Amino acid sequence: MEIHSEPLLDVDRYLSNEKEGQFEYYRPFLENCLRSIERFKPLTPETKILEVGTGRGFFPLVCGLRGLRCDGLEISPQLAKRAVELGREHGLDLDVRLANIEEADLGENIYDVVMASSVFEHVERWRTGLQNVYRILKPGGVMYFESTNKFSIGSGEYPKFPLYGWLPDRVRYEFRKIVHGPDIMKLGIDFHQFRYPLLRREFRKLGFRQIHDLVDLSDPDRVSTSWKKSIANLSKTNALAKRAALTFAEVTRFICVK
Numbered sequence: 001m002e003i004h005s006e007p008l009l010d011v012d013r014y015l016s017n018e019k020e021g022q023f024e025y026y027r028p029f030l031e032n033c034l035r036s037i038e039r040f041k042p043l044t045p046e047t048k049i050l051e052v053g054t055g056r057g058f059f060p061l062v063c064g065l066r067g068l069r070c071d072g073l074e075i076s077p078q079l080a081k082r083a084v085e086l087g088r089e090h091g092l093d094l095d096v097r098l099a100n101i102e103e104a105d106l107g108e109n110i111y112d113v114v115m116a117s118s119v120f121e122h123v124e125r126w127r128t129g130l131q132n133v134y135r136i137l138k139p140g141g142v143m144y145f146e147s148t149n150k151f152s153i154g155s156g157e158y159p160k161f162p163l164y165g166w167l168p169d170r171v172r173y174e175f176r177k178i179v180h181g182p183d184i185m186k187l188g189i190d191f192h193q194f195r196y197p198l199l200r201r202e203f204r205k206l207g208f209r210q211i212h213d214l215v216d217l218s219d220p221d222r223v224s225t226s227w228k229k230s231i232a233n234l235s236k237t238n239a240l241a242k243r244a245a246l247t248f249a250e251v252t253r254f255i256c257v258k
């Protein structure tokens with residue numbers, strides 16, 4: 001992947017779909033991410049946080065509004081600019097570096113927390129990107145990872161098409177090129193539909209000492225509907241139920257500790 005300085009259609013589409021109040025809509029989810037991270041790493045104004053794939057800057061903004069400092073790393077100049085503008089609109093000076101996580105030389109042992117939400121499916125050389133994340137984390141540092149899950153029924157990448165993620169990669173790419181135009185392959189395509197076992201193996205290989213998945217992280221008491229609560233409880237106690245829950249869950253979600 002490369003940094004494209006010209007405006008890209010898919011980024012225009014992403015930005016033009018932004019609705020009034022979208023930040024407030026996402027805010028509870030992002031605050032929840034911070035609460036999950038806090039179970040493994042206390043968050044203070046001194047904590048060094050980085051978000052990879054900052055997009056419109058919602059996560060650094062949530063951090064900033066809580067008195068935390070989160071830097072951004074973003075491959076799209078259009079989105080990096082939008083994130084900085086959003087920060088200014090809220091009186092915050094966000095630091096968003098224009099870079100590709102596949103290439104970025106960010107040094108070693110720099111950050112206490114790395115946030116990677118809805119980004120690695122778009123990173124063509126995802127293993128290289130993850131090696132960079134691992135390298136920049138301090139020992140004891142925490143990575144929050146969320147991405148696609150191949151066998152989910154619906155997919156955030158193309159919600160109109162049930163079982164979209166089940167399609168072979170090549171078929172998905174061709175389909176998206178027809179729907180959105182060839183530019184989608186420059187930025188925006190989901191190069192990867194991940195699976196829990198694949199990611200867990202990769203995280204272990206990188207050297208993460210603790211690897212917690214969606215089921216480990218879930219709190220059945222915080223689930224709103226009773227059938228979901230039953231599934232959450234069963235998945236925590238029964239290995240087969242856990243495997244089924246992770247296979248069909250909407251996303252892959254992990255917190256890993258270096």
Ligand SMILES: C[S@@+](CC[C@H](N)C(=O)[O-])C[C@H]1O[C@@H](n2cnc3c(N)ncnc32)[C@H](O)[C@@H]1O
Nearest residue numbers: 053054055074075076100101117118119122123
């Ligand atoms: C779907 S958006 C998610 C934005 C944000 N993390 C969120 O959850 O709202 C994916 C973001 O990752 C960025 N991105 C994709 N590939 C990247 C790469 N190789 N290096 C850095 N950023 C990348 C995209 O430009 C986009 O802003």
